[in-house]
Amino acid sequence: MPSLDDLRKRITSVKSTQKITKAMKMVAAAKLRKAQENAEKGRPYSEKMNNVILNLSKSITDKENAPKLLVGTGEEKVHLCIVLTADRGLCGGFNTNIIKKAKSYFEKIISENKTLKIITVGSKGYDQLKRQYKSYIVENISFKESKNINYFDADKVGKIIIEKFEKNEFDVCAIFYNKFKNVITQIPQEQQLVPLNEDKDDKDVSGNDNDYEFEPDEDEILSNLLPKNISTQIFKAMLENSASEQGSRMTAMDNATRNAGELVDRLTIEYNRSRQAAITKELIEIISGAESL
């Protein structure tokens, strides 16, 4: 049985932890709003980019000579995985979920005897992956210094990918990030960048758009556009990720605050009980002392 003093100390310490988690929740909520806004603002760009590429790739008749970034190298031996995580912790399952998704993909690759290369963006992902997959990690990028997500950073990652592709260092490239659904739900995503996935082609593309005029020709535009598209996709993933991170942190901190509240209540009851017990004990002692006189 802890003494009254111990209990009192514990209550104050839990209360101050609660204050911290509450403040973190507030900060995350404010940042979330901004991150969400940014993610929404960035959406038109990537959507338009996608549209243009779709229209372009449909009008390419000569599939054999199409840019390799679009159709792939024809092999599937070396997989490059970009794992986007946060730089900070205390955001619930945010980082772990991405890592989990990525790890299951890694295992698949390794079991198929293919070569695996990993680039981690964000220090938390590196920390979690370095124990198990250290030998596969080829690069570790972190944007701790930049305050906001900006296109410039995404472009840097994009350039690294393009450079590696031109040196034939990989055949398939996929990125892992959390898609922001709402504050409570973030869905870990796996998205293939190279070769470009064309599954969703049939969505709203009807036959009427094959009459574009191209200047210069399709191939040249496409080879110019595809590297940009990679940066754009990464930027989109980064925006989604940052909104997810804040959302996840907000939920986690909200839970922590609530748990701390419950803990304080329980401790207070225990504290009061033992205080009363002590008083009762003293009373009994006094009474029995008086009786014995």
Added chain:
Amino acid sequence: MNNLFNIDIVNPEQSFLSKDNVFEVVIPAVEGEIGILKDHIPIISFLKPGIIRVFSESEEQSFYVEDGIVEFKDNTLSVLTSSIFDLKDADKNFVSESISGAEAELSKDNIDDQKRFLLNHKVEVLKSISIN
């Protein structure tokens, strides 16, 4: 007769400009400037450094762009660019920095002709901005 069409200029961070009452846009496409009027045929092209001029009923706006893609379809002109600013808010320091940056790049030996051409062009355009 209504001869107006829509223009959307977006950069990765946000939608930069969106208007539905322009009657002519001049874009610096890679193979020369293109003037676009209503009912132009669908076109996809990309930009070289230069100035986009947007003429609407009430005003004329000019923007500097470094690169990007344009798509015209169904009387909507979409411009996707990662570097754009309004000539009115041109930052003198930024412009002169860009000029010296491009000139430094030019002085390197290992650039190909196409890049050299683009850089030369960029310097030219930026200089014309800083004079005005």
